[in-house]
Amino acid sequence: MDYTNLDDYRRVIETILSEYASLPYSYANIQSEVVFDQTRVGAASLKETRYLWMDVGWDGDRLRHATRSPHSRLSGSY
Secondary structure, eight states: OOGGGHHHHHHHHHHHHHHHHTSOOSSSEEEEEEEEEEEEETTTTEEEEEEEEEEEEEETTEEEEEEEOTTOEEESOO
16 A cells, blocks of 8 residues: 555545534534544554544533544554
8 A cells, every 4th residue: 555645644634623623513512622643553653543523511501522533543554
């Protein structure tokens, strides 16, 4: 596999997730955050990226929270 495009794919995924997470909820005070974790793995020291999506906030007097993991890994070790 050609690994030269992986950094481009990571940037596209991070941009899309960040833009989607910035959309406000219309019915409650809930904030979305996306966490990106890039680590080096393996003997070839390829990067692996993990993504975590979190929604946290209040819906009236109730605490609402959720985590989502959209395709949690993008790795160069296919």
